Amino acid sequence: MSGPIIAGSGGRDLRLDVFRGLxxxxxxxxxxxxxxxxHFTSRxxxxxxxxxGFVLMSGIAVGLAYSRGFMRGAIGDGVLRVWRRAGxxxxxxxxxxxxxxxxxxxxxxxxxxxxxxxRVNFTRLLDQPLEAMIGLPTLGHQIGYFNILPxxxxxxxxxxxxxxxxLRSRLAMIGMAVVIWLAAGHFRxxxxxxxNPGGWFFNPFSWQLVYAFGIAGGxxxxxxxxxxxxxxxxFWLAAGFLAFSLVWMKLRMGxxxxxxxxxxxxxxxxxxxxxxxxxxxxxxxxxxVTNLPTVTRLMSSSMFQPVALMGQNGLAVFATGSVLAMxxxxxRVGMExxxxxxxxxxxxGLLVQYLVAAGLSAISDKGKKRRDAASHAALRDAKExxxxxxxxx
Numbered sequence: 001m002s003g004p005i006i007a008g009s010g011g012r013d014l015r016l017d018v019f020r021g022l023x024x025x026x027x028x029x030x031x032x033x034x035x036x037x038x039h040f041t042s043r044x045x046x047x048x049x050x051x052x053g054f055v056l057m058s059g060i061a062v063g064l065a066y067s068r069g070f071m072r073g074a075i076g077d078g079v080l081r082v083w084r085r086a087g088x089x090x091x092x093x094x095x096x097x098x099x100x101x102x103x104x105x106x107x108x109x110x111x112x113x114x115x116x117x118x119r120v121n122f123t124r125l126l127d128q129p130l131e132a133m134i135g136l137p138t139l140g141h142q143i144g145y146f147n148i149l150p151x152x153x154x155x156x157x158x159x160x161x162x163x164x165x166x167l168r169s170r171l172a173m174i175g176m177a178v179v180i181w182l183a184a185g186h187f188r189x190x191x192x193x194x195x196n197p198g199g200w201f202f203n204p205f206s207w208q209l210v211y212a213f214g215i216a217g218g219x220x221x222x223x224x225x226x227x228x229x230x231x232x233x234x235f236w237l238a239a240g241f242l243a244f245s246l247v248w249m250k251l252r253m254g255x256x257x258x259x260x261x262x263x264x265x266x267x268x269x270x271x272x273x274x275x276x277x278x279x280x281x282x283x284x285x286x287x288x289v290t291n292l293p294t295v296t297r298l299m300s301s302s303m304f305q306p307v308a309l310m311g312q313n314g315l316a317v318f319a320t321g322s323v324l325a326m327x328x329x330x331x332r333v334g335m336e337x338x339x340x341x342x343x344x345x346x347x348x349g350l351l352v353q354y355l356v357a358a359g360l361s362a363i364s365d366k367g368k369k370r371r372d373a374a375s376h377a378a379l380r381d382a383k384e385x386x387x388x389x390x391x392x393x
Contacts, residue, residue: 013064013221014308015290018299020057021311024318026050028349031145031325034332035342046245047269051148051202052210052282058152059214060221067163067219079160086156089315093149096319097136100143100326101125111334120144120326124195131195140194142201145329146322151202154191155211162208162215170216170227177212180205185265185273199272206265206274213283230291238284245281306354313357320356324349 026041027050043049062082069078104122107113117123121144124132135141139150166173183189184206190199213227220227228234248256256277259267265275289295298304310317328345331337337345 015296015299016057016060017308017311018304019053019311020314021307023050023053023057024310024314024321025307025350027054028321028325028353029346031322032328032332032346035346036339037342037346044249046242046249046285047277047281048285052278054148055207055210056214056282056286059211060218062156062159063163063215063218064221066159067167067222070163070167082156082159086153089149089153089156092315092319093146093153094137096322097143097146099323100146103323103326103330107330107334111330113330113333115333116330128195135194138194140192141196145325147201150200151204151207154204155208158208159215162212166215166219170219174212174216177209181209181274185263201272203272203274206272210274210279210282228287235288235291238287241280241284242288309361310354310357313360316360317353317357320353321349324352
């Protein structure tokens, strides 16, 4: 990220929390397809959507949170910290997937929501249940709209490599990621689905490039510098590309010029292989919004505090939103809803996610205060002559 850091609690860059919270809100709305309000989400105004923003910001967060251990030379501890987080994501994905399966099954039985079976890749659970039960824990079989956490899990597993290369040279890390992205697009490299044919919807070999740019930004922020410093000409070039993307999408002009002789991942809009227009769009968007003073001031205003709180508790909010969105899908298939009802359902879902974030933050703050009080008491007792801290019973 570029621009000055807005300090939040614990020295966090508040912009990252706000942008991640906005991405989570957008993903939740988009995961209830067919509602009126999805026409106003980011994917309607440019080549990329909230998924790119989520992965980019995840990379930034990983660079900020986990690179210091590697910088101190504690590589083993650094790897374990990253992999423990990856384990949390894996368990979260399995738990939310099982809950989603129960929701879909209930909709099938009690609301005649039969169309959900094909919409969310549920068919294999019915006609090949044993194979699907192998595919679910091995991440080969992914329920529709539950594809992002498997991608993030794989990227986290690989993060130590990117961090160690990036600490030596961020340009070398980006170069490595570009080579992998090109190879994935050219040779159609992907992780296999099982028992379905084909590969993952979010191809880790391709999406790792978005993630690598995020890690590079996070590593730069630790050093107090932007990965791509502000340049007036670059800012207006990025803004021009965003405007071009907006016009292109609104006019529904299809593929970009040259698509007949350029590779599909260069001139197309393929999401699985993270085509170049999508990549450039999310990078241009990040560069512009983080270099706009107005946006920086807006992010620190009280109106965005609830959004920032959701971003600070991103995994819990995302998991809650994924389950709620699946429930809303079933409800909307089983019974017809209007604009007002959709709005009420979405607002209720967002309120639940905010309450989850607020509850977790309150628990975290309470625990931090208790630990600080205990630490201060121990320090005070140690300073008083003839008084030793009590040994544990």
